[in-house]
Amino acid sequence: MKIPGLSLELQRLLAPVPTWHARITLADWQVAALAVREAGGRLLALWGTTSAPGVAVCAAYVTADGVVWLELPLPGEQTSYPDLVPVFPAAARMQRTVADLTGLRAAGAADQRLWLNHGAWPADYFPLRHATEAGQDFPDAQLLDYAFVRVEGDGVHEIAVGPVHAGVIEPGHFRFSVVGEKVLRLEQRLGYTHKGIEQRMTQLPPLQAYRLAGRVSGDSTVAYAWAYGMALEAAAACDISSRASHLRALMLERERIANHLGDLGALGNDAAFAFGLSQFSRLREDWLRLSHVVFGHRLMMDCVVPGGVAGDIDGAHIDRLNRQCDVVEREVQTLRAVYDEHAGVQDRFMGTGSVSPALAAQLGLTGLAGRASAQAWDLRCDHPGPPYERLQVKMATQRSGDVAARVAVRFDEVFESLRLIREILADLPAGPVRQVLALPDHASRGAGWVEGWRGEIFVALELDGAAGQHRIRRCHCHDPSWQNWPVLEHAIIGNIVPDFPLINKSFNLSYSGHDL
Incomplete structure (x- = not known):
């Protein structure tokens, strides 16, 4: 990869290797970001570090050849670094989080509002730079008023939703600017x-x-x-054993299917199709119960451990897992036909919450939602590690970027994951399941x-x-919710307020994984 204007050292860093780490200078911080973007790469993550020998800001980029982890040490008392938002808009909230946690700020960034700090600690306190005791109170902390962007005009009014919601759901605040029921702007406030x-x-x-x-x-x-x-x-x-990597992949694909089954039911429910919710909920419950039998936990928590996995499976487990795959495949095929042929469901799904491929690329939409907007990224295909390099995963993609596309990707991924599970079980290597690190x-x-x-x-x-x-x-x-939450703000524009729960569920982003 040769990029004009990029130093020879950074040219070497972007050579065909799976993962690189390097320290760079202030002068190369934005240059490297531009080089990655021009080569078709994207921003994966951005974070700050305050551990010895000094403070630094780090960025991880995805290129066609792997991950480039760049670390920018800040000299002396310097606490600022060049803003990456003009290159990668997805950096905005990551940079605000770095500022809240470390005090390191992106110089010249347009949005300098606090993000994770809701007033629980003083504005001059940075959790990753100062020691904190469990349960510590900050008597000087004050609740902060968040400066939402105001939309002006005839007939424009605001609807505030959350952070507390009905039902069992994590907290997040959504501020809608609307005319009638048409959404002109949505602004999120997370971090709760x-x-x-x-x-x-x-x-x-x-x-x-x-x-x-x-x-x-x-x-x-x-x-x-x-x-x-x-x-x-x-x-x-x-290096972990081949058997351990196969068992990890088995659990990962079961986790994927469990979440897709839950979402497909919830999306039917949000389209006033309760039959879909009941059927997919039943399938998901059976799926989770067998995970508990085979792996010892419904969600398979603590089953992946350093050096491998916590336990092995036997022939009886393999038979039950295969039989369940056959049952789920038949029923999901039937339910997909029901969804596809139900006029009311399709009326709610099609054209709702659209994100064009161009906008998805500009904002860095990734994962399932990205693939529904023609962003063909899937690590199991692009950078397959064991055992995916031999499984030949078929990537599920769509172009319309609406709720219907995100539903279609889920259906396709369920069927592909069922195929992968069968292949893994059919050719499970012998050997230990855990190495000592x-x-x-x-x-x-x-x-x-x-x-x-x-x-x-x-x-x-x-x-x-x-x-x-x-x-x-x-x-x-x-x-991946870091990249995708801001895109949800764009997906709702031009839609009506009652469609927001449906659009939101079609993304189904993580609050906890985002708020850290």
Whole structure:
């Protein structure tokens, strides 16, 4: 990859390799971002670090050849770095989060409002730079008024929804500017489920922190635990067994199907088709119950561990898993035909909440929602690791970018995941399911990158092994919802307010994985 104006060192960094890490200078920070964009790459994650030997801001980019992890150390007392929003709009909220947690700010950024700090701690307090005790109160903290963007004009009014919602749902505030029922603008306010995960990570032993990683977003526990395990295994220069990688993939595909079944039912319900909800809920419940029987937990939490998996499966388990795949495939095929032929459902789905391929590319829409808008990215196809490199995953894509397209991608992915599960079970290698990890007695780092059911889960891990005292110096867990939440604001424009629950569910983004 040769980009005019890019230093020879950065040219080398963008060479065909799976993962690179390097420290760069202020002068190259925006240059590298531009080079990635011009080469068709995208921003994967952006985070700050305040651990020794100094403060830095990091960015991970996806190129055709893999992940480029660039670290920008900030000299002396400097706390600012060049703004990446003009290159990658998805960086905006990530940069605001870096400012809240570390005090490092993007110079010249148009939006400098607080994001995660809702007034729970003082404006001059930065959780990743100052020690915090569990349950610590800040008497000087004050609730903050958030400056929502106002839309002016005849007949324009605002509808405030949340952060508390009906039913069992995480908190998020949505401010609609509307004329009649037509939405002119939506602005989100998230961060209500901020839990201090990144600071807590530094307080846990590296071999135990996978349990917290698997709880960043509970519906993606397998993907997060695998990404953390991958990062730790890379830092320890340890390869897991072929059997362990197959069992991880088996669980990951079961996690994907469980979430798709739940969403397909909920989407039917949001279109006033309760039959769909009842049928898909039944299938999902049966799916989760068998996961509990085979793996010991309905969501398979704590089943992916450093070095492999927590337990093995036997021939009886394989038979039950295969039989369930046959049942689910038959029933989902029938239900898809029902959805496709139901005029009322299709009237609600088609043309609703559209995101054009051009807008999706500009804003960095990723994962399932991205593939519904012609963004053909799927790690299982683009950068397949074991065992996906031999499974030949067929990517599900659509172009219309509406609710109907996101539903179609879910159906297609259910059938493909069922095929993958059968292949994994038919050719499950022999061997151990867990390797013992020997952590190095020196500083090391690793990255984990897994295609979860929503999209790419990324974990950047830095370890300090000085004097044999192994600890986590920094662990950043990134959910694809960071990229996709802002796109939801665009998807609702021009639609009516009552369609928002349907559009929102068609994305089904994570609050917890976003708020950290």
